[in-house]
Amino acid sequence: MAVCVVGTGAIGQTVIDALRDSVVPHVSLTAVLDSRSSPEESAAAFDAADIVVEAATVDAARTVLPDVVKRGKDIVVCSCGVFADRGFDMESFGSGPSRVLLPTGAIGGFDVLAAATRAGSRDARLTHTTIKRPSALGIEERLDAERTVFRGSAREAALAFPRTSNSSVALALATLGLDRVEVVVVADPDATSTRHVVEWESPLGRYELTFENAIDPASSGRTSSITAWSVIxxxxxxxxxxxxxxxxxxxxxxx
Amino acid sequence: MAVCVVGTGAIGQTVIDALRDSVVPHVSLTAVLDSRSSPEESAAAFDAADIVVEAATVDAARTVLPDVVKRGKDIVVCSCGVFADRGFDMESFGSGPSRVLLPTGAIGGFDVLAAATRAGSRDARLTHTTIKRPSALGIEERLDAERTVFRGSAREAALAFPRTSNSSVALALATLGLDRVEVVVVADPDATSTRHVVEWESPLGRYELTFENAIDPASSGRTSSITAWSVIxxxxxxxxxxxxxxxxxxxxxxx
Known part of the structure; x- marks a missing residue:
């Protein structure tokens, strides 16, 4: 399986390194693109790939996603915020032949939460709380204590905090949808790692999933190391x- | 995709009902087998199926699994305890063409835990604690308070508590293996549901996943309703x- 990686930031570089180190059987890296790649280079790389990994930005994903899909190739999208844009025609991906794949990113448990959703979602509630240090949320102000800086739907979160909301969007699309998953973002000046708490409640059960992630040192404090491995x-x-x-x-x- | 279900207990029946209700696109139920089915019936049903769901007992799985695999068909195994038996030749399944698939059962998060394992398992620790009422663990004695009744590896747990350890075995095979995952079983006379706590620690992060499951009323208090949905x-x-x-x-x- 030939993989083209778009983006050489913290996530992209870890994926690139893992594929070069042959960490994954039957999968090989055939091209790396970044913001300086020409449209001709991109076209050739997409044509040669079986699957493209978008690990760049929401803006880049807006261009790369349709470009890959129109070629009938599969794509893993890390910048899931692109799906929160109401102008984005998500329905169009159902017809294939491309598959658009969203990794679990900084969190997990999509397996059990998707199963619980299929069992019955009418009386289900799902909340995703992210606790990060203020600088990782783009907050310059000095905080003395933790502060809730956002509360709203996964869709609203993606529009307000596009860099922080990728896993909220993926979680929502795996379960109750963008408008029914509640997202809370907390700025904590004492945070040394990024914490995520995912809480599910339905007649089937109550799940509380806590993820405390080491930060990828190449990401200016923004990206959890696990994210790249969820792509891998x-x-x-x-x-x-x-x-x-x-x-x-x-x-x-x-x- | 044609599915044959083996077993009509709580899990099997929920899977059968869901498939009859067309809950899953592109998947249809073609046969149901139970302990009274003849070898000829079983052979015909396996031949006609694309995939077999074993939802019976560890003893049944010992027979059904090789019988399905020798036909080159895929199989979902619920009675994962069968893999803990040292006499069981697990390596032989790697050569195919069958795939042997283990669902997440009563827990979840195999997505993030498998990713974290791939990132590096040397310094990783994983513990699975199950808290059930004594009767669901086969304990007749009256307990006044909760009591730890088992602590050992996933492999040892499967041999000591075969009915309770299916998800421990699946978790272990998704991550650190049967001998490196610690399993703790607690009998709690006040438990009204079954609780599972999965704790992971490695340089990548710390994850604490708590699953509090409603019990399938058809299971004599033994089986969580989510288990059948993990198969679905x-x-x-x-x-x-x-x-x-x-x-x-x-x-x-x-x-």
Missing amino acids: EVLAALPLGIGPGAVVLGPPYRS | EVLAALPLGIGPGAVVLGPPYRS
Whole structure:
């Protein structure tokens, strides 16, 4: 499986390094694009790839996503904020043949939460709370104590905090949708890591999932190291035809 | 995709009902087997299926699993305790063409935990604590307070508590393996639901995942309702060629 990576920031670089180190069987890196790549370079790289990893920005994703999809190639989108834009025609991706894949990013548990959603979502509630240090949220002001700086839907969160809301958007699209998942963003001047708390409640059960993530030193305090590995996990799952939220004992998918 | 379900207990029946209600696109129920089915019936049902769901017992899984695999069909195994038996030749499943699939069962977060494992497992620790009422653990004695009744590896847990350890085994096989995941089983006379706490620690982060599950009334207090839905989620993921721990916007896998 030939992979083209778009973006050489913290996430993109970790994915690139892992693929160069052959961390994932049956998956190889064939091209790396960044903001200086020409349209001709991008076109050639997309044509040669089986799957494109967008690990750049929401703005870049707006261009890359349709460009890859019109070629019928699969794409992993890290800048999920692009899906929160009401002008963005998400329905159009259902018709294929491309698959648009959203990794779990800085959080997880999409396996159990998707299952619980399928069991019954009418009486379900889901909240995603992110606690970061103020500078990682673009807050210059000096805070003496933690402060809730946002509370709203996943869609609203993506428009207010596009860099911080990628996993909220992916979580929402895996479960109750962009308008029914509540997002809370807290600035904590004492935070040394980024914390996420995902709380689900429905007749099936109550789940409280806490993720305290080490920060990728290449990301100016913004990106959790696990995020790139969630992308790598999706790439590893594709040749198996299942996962990452299922264990596969067995050979690669015979396609 | 044609599905044969083996087992008509709480899990099997929920899967059967969901498939009859067409809850999952592109997936249909073609046969149901139970302990009274003849070898001829089983053989015909396996031959006609694309995938078999084992939702019976560890003993049944010992027979069904090789029988399905020798036909080259995929199988979802709920009685994961079968993999803890040292006499069981797990390596033999890697050669295919069958895929042996383990659902997340009563817990979840295999997506993020598998990603964290791939990032680096040397300094990782993972503990799975299950808190159930004594009767659900086969304890007849009257307890006045909660009591830790088991502490050991996932492999040892599966041998000591085969009915309770399926998700410990699946979790272990998704991450650090059967001998490196610690399992704790607590009997709590005041428990009204079953609680699972999964704790991960590695240089990448610290995750604490708490699952408090409603009990399937058809299971004599033993089985969480979410378990059957984790199987259904795997069946739903197969035609997409990815997931359940990833969001897919796009059409079914073109196989």
